[in-house]
Structure formats: structure tokens, C-alpha cells
Amino acid sequence: MGGWEFGIHSTSRHKDLAWKLIMLMLEPNILAPWLVEQGFLPTQVAIGKGESPS
Numbered sequence: 001m002g003g004w005e006f007g008i009h010s011t012s013r014h015k016d017l018a019w020k021l022i023m024l025m026l027e028p029n030i031l032a033p034w035l036v037e038q039g040f041l042p043t044q045v046a047i048g049k050g051e052s053p054s
Contacts, residue, residue, distance in 0.1 A: 028046055031047065
């Protein structure tokens, strides 16, 4: 199935902000609706089980 691949380039001037963006994008309550809309299978177990984020 694979998974989401995000990266922060070593020359990025704002690595801390890029990391925060990645972590925000991967929050189940943000990612799950997008996955449904696009028809993708979730790669996070909690999303696949339909569990609410903690």
C-alpha cells in the first residue's frame, strides 16, 4: 500500500515550520476527510478503524 511521503529539503530555511505543516496535514481529523474525498485508503490504523483522534 505504501504511505505518504513528505520531506524537508536540507537547504530549507524554515525546517521547523515545514515540520509543523507536515504534522498538521497528518492529523486524522484533517487527513481522513481528504482521503474519503479522493477515494484513497488510509495508511493510519486509527483512521481505518474509524476511531476519533485522541
